[in-house]
Amino acid sequence: MSEPVTTPDDDQPLLIADGLSKNFGRLAACRDVSFSLHPGEVLAIVGESGSGKSTLLQLLSAQLAPSAGSVSYRMRDGVLRDLASLGEAERRFLFRTDWGYVHQDPAQGLRMAVSAGANVGERLMAIGWNHYGRIRDTATTWLERVEIDVGRIDDAPKTYSGGMRQRLQIARNLVTAPRLVFMDEPTGGLDVSVQARLLDLMRNLVSELNLAAIVVTHDLAVARLLSHRVMVMKGGRVIETGLTDQVLDDPREPYTQLLVSSILPP
Ligand SMILES: Nc1ncnc2c1ncn2[C@@H]1O[C@H](COP(=O)(O)OP(=O)(O)OP(=O)(O)O)[C@@H](O)[C@H]1O
Ligand SMILES: [Mg+2]
Numbered sequence: 001m002s003e004p005v006t007t008p009d010d011d012q013p014l015l016i017a018d019g020l021s022k023n024f025g026r027l028a029a030c031r032d033v034s035f036s037l038h039p040g041e042v043l044a045i046v047g048e049s050g051s052g053k054s055t056l057l058q059l060l061s062a063q064l065a066p067s068a069g070s071v072s073y074r075m076r077d078g079v080l081r082d083l084a085s086l087g088e089a090e091r092r093f094l095f096r097t098d099w100g101y102v103h104q105d106p107a108q109g110l111r112m113a114v115s116a117g118a119n120v121g122e123r124l125m126a127i128g129w130n131h132y133g134r135i136r137d138t139a140t141t142w143l144e145r146v147e148i149d150v151g152r153i154d155d156a157p158k159t160y161s162g163g164m165r166q167r168l169q170i171a172r173n174l175v176t177a178p179r180l181v182f183m184d185e186p187t188g189g190l191d192v193s194v195q196a197r198l199l200d201l202m203r204n205l206v207s208e209l210n211l212a213a214i215v216v217t218h219d220l221a222v223a224r225l226l227s228h229r230v231m232v233m234k235g236g237r238v239i240e241t242g243l244t245d246q247v248l249d250d251p252r253e254p255y256t257q258l259l260v261s262s263i264l265p266p
Contacts, residue, residue: 012074014039014180014212019069020059022052022236029055031236032069039179040210044223044244046259047233053216054184056233060214061101061182062091076179096126100173100181104188106165110157110172116143117153119172127176142171146201163194167201174205181206183215187222199225220260224248232256 013036022030030052037043045053058064060071062083071083075090076098086094095101103109110119120139121129129135143150146167157165166186173181186202187195203226206213215226223230223244230247232240232255240253251257 011038012078013037014041014074015060016072016080017060017069018072020056020066020071021068022055022059022064023067028236030059030066033238034069035231035238035241037180037212037214039212041229042206042211042213042215042227044227044230045214045216045233046218046220046223046230048259049218051233052236053218053233055236057182057184057214057216061099062086062094073180096123097176098179100176100178102166102169102173102181102183102186104185106157106162106169109169110165112158113156115154115156116148116160116168119157119168120175123172123176138175139171142175143168145205146171147197161194162190163198166190166198170202170205174209174211177209179212181211181213183213185217185219186215187217187219195222202226220248232259 015037017036018034020030020033021028033056035043045056047053055064059066062071065084072080073083073094074080081090083091101109111122114122117136117139120142121135124135124138129138140150140153143153148164148167148171152160152164157168160168187198190198199222205211206226213226215222217223227244230240230242230244231238232247232251232253234255240247240251240256247256248260251260
C-alpha cells in the first residue's frame, strides 16, 4: 500500500451515530438511532423488509443526509469529524480509500463491461497508483485472495457468475485497505451453496484485515456468521441490540423472538 496507516487507538470509536433520523415526507424511515462502532468490529443490522435497514446504512455512509442527528467518523489522522461537515474532496477520499461499499447487486458496485483486473486496478489508480505492472500484480493477488481464477483477469464481470461477481466486488473494495466496509445484503440473490462460500471468505478477510463492517441483512445466518454485535430494527427504530450470540440465542424482545423463530417473513 502507498502510505503506512496510522490506526487510531482501538479503544476509540471509529464511527458514532447520534440520534439519527430520516423522514421521507411523513414516513419516519429511521428514528433516533444512536450507537458507536469500534475498529475491527462487525455490526449486523437485521429486521423485516421496510424496517429502515438500507436507509440507516445510507445515512451512515453519507449517501443520505439525516433529517436529524449526526454521524461522526474518525479520520486516519485520528480526528473525529461530523460527516455533514466534510468537504467534497474529503468525502471522496473516504469513498475511495477508507471505506468500502458492497452492494447487493454487483452491477451497482462494478463496471460490468471492463475487465476484472481493471475493476480492481481502477481503485488503486484513483488513489494515485500509476505503475501498470504493480497495479496488475496487486489486482492478480486480490483475485487469488477472493478465489477467482487468475486466468479470468481480462474478462469482464458481465461474463462472470453471480458468486464470482460478488467476490470481485469484494476485491475491488478491499484493495485500498479500507478501515470500514458497508454491506447491504451482500449474499442476497445467491444460491445457498455460493452464499456459504462467500460468507466463509468474508469472515476470513474481515478478521485477517481487522476490518470494521456494518452489514445489513435479513438473513440471521449471515449475522450469526459475520457479526460481533446485532441491532434489530422495526419501523425505523432499533428495538434490541447486543452481542450476536446473546441476541440470537436469547432475544429479549417479542419481535426479535419472532424473527429468530423465523415466523416473520423475510
Ligand atoms: N427514497 C425514498 N423515498 C421514499 N421512501 C423511502 C425511500 N427509501 C426508503 N423509503 C421507505 O422507507 C422505509 C424503509 O425502507 P428501507 O429501504 O430502509 O427498508 P429495508 O429495511 O432496507 O427493507 P428491505 O429489507 O426490503 O431492503 C420503507 O417504508 C420505504 O418505502
Ligand atoms: Mg434494504
